[in-house]
Amino acid sequence: xxxxxxxxxxxxxxxxxxxxxxxxxxxxxxxxxxxxxxxxxxxxxxxxxxxxxxxxxxxxxxxxxxxxxxxxxxxxxxxxxxxxxxxxxxxxxxxxxxxxxxxxxxxxxxxxxxxxxxxxxxxxxxxxxxxxxxxxxxxxxxxxxxxxxxxxxxxxxxxxxxxxxxxxxxxxxxxxxxxxxxxxxxxxxxxxxxxxxxxxxxxxxxxxxxxxxxxxxxxxxxxxxxxxx
Numbered sequence: 001x002x003x004x005x006x007x008x009x010x011x012x013x014x015x016x017x018x019x020x021x022x023x024x025x026x027x028x029x030x031x032x033x034x035x036x037x038x039x040x041x042x043x044x045x046x047x048x049x050x051x052x053x054x055x056x057x058x059x060x061x062x063x064x065x066x067x068x069x070x071x072x073x074x075x076x077x078x079x080x081x082x083x084x085x086x087x088x089x090x091x092x093x094x095x096x097x098x099x100x101x102x103x104x105x106x107x108x109x110x111x112x113x114x115x116x117x118x119x120x121x122x123x124x125x126x127x128x129x130x131x132x133x134x135x136x137x138x139x140x141x142x143x144x145x146x147x148x149x150x151x152x153x154x155x156x157x158x159x160x161x162x163x164x165x166x167x168x169x170x171x172x173x174x175x176x177x178x179x180x181x182x183x184x185x186x187x188x189x190x191x192x193x194x195x196x197x198x199x200x201x202x203x204x205x206x207x208x209x210x211x212x213x214x215x216x217x218x219x220x221x222x223x224x225x226x227x228x229x
Contacts, residue, residue, distance in 0.1 A: 018099070
């Protein structure tokens with residue numbers, strides 16, 4: 001399986017001629033190296049409704065005739081944009097044929113700010129995903145604070161790779177992300193959701209060094225970088 005980190009919290013999992021992408025935010029990301037129209041995928045998974053996670057979802061879904069997978073409220077919002085959607089909720093597992101995606105807890109907020117109307121649309125509960133693909137379990141933690149049930153998730157699932165936010169301010173910072181990495185007990189931890197904006201600037205290499213001091217393998221990926229696992 002190939003994994004591409006597209007920057008911010010956007011990752012793409014590829015197995016043969018099939019792929020899925022999570023939280024596409026490309027044209028709004030000054031660090032992104034890929035354009036939305038260049039993405040080829042079979043499904044778009046969304047963790048929550050904030051614009052830095054859904055901005056390119058409808059364009060990518062329409063370009064690829066691919067469904068958007070999200071909680072029911074966010075799925076309804078995306079359907080109004082003319083895309084195919086699959087609504088699911090926390091605790092559920094979706095079989096995409098080439099992969100299975102289980103929606104797991106995250107602690108955050110979730111809403112869509114409509115500037116022109118000065119309104120906020122409820123975006124449903126935030127979440128993460130454990131994607132089983134080619135016999136590997138990949139955790140996308142979503143935007144989240146530290147919470148105790150991360151340990152339960154790690155105890156109940158053998159996680160091969162975990163993508164964990166470290167940016168602070170809007171999500172966990174490095175100290176809490178280190179504890180999350182211990183609880184998730186993944187074989188490899190990759191930091192996400194940092195450096196896109198000044199307020200979430202972090203030293204990812206320092207995070208990985210501190211992981212290694214705790215006996216946890218970590219890796220920093222640059223936007224556009226691909227690894228094969």
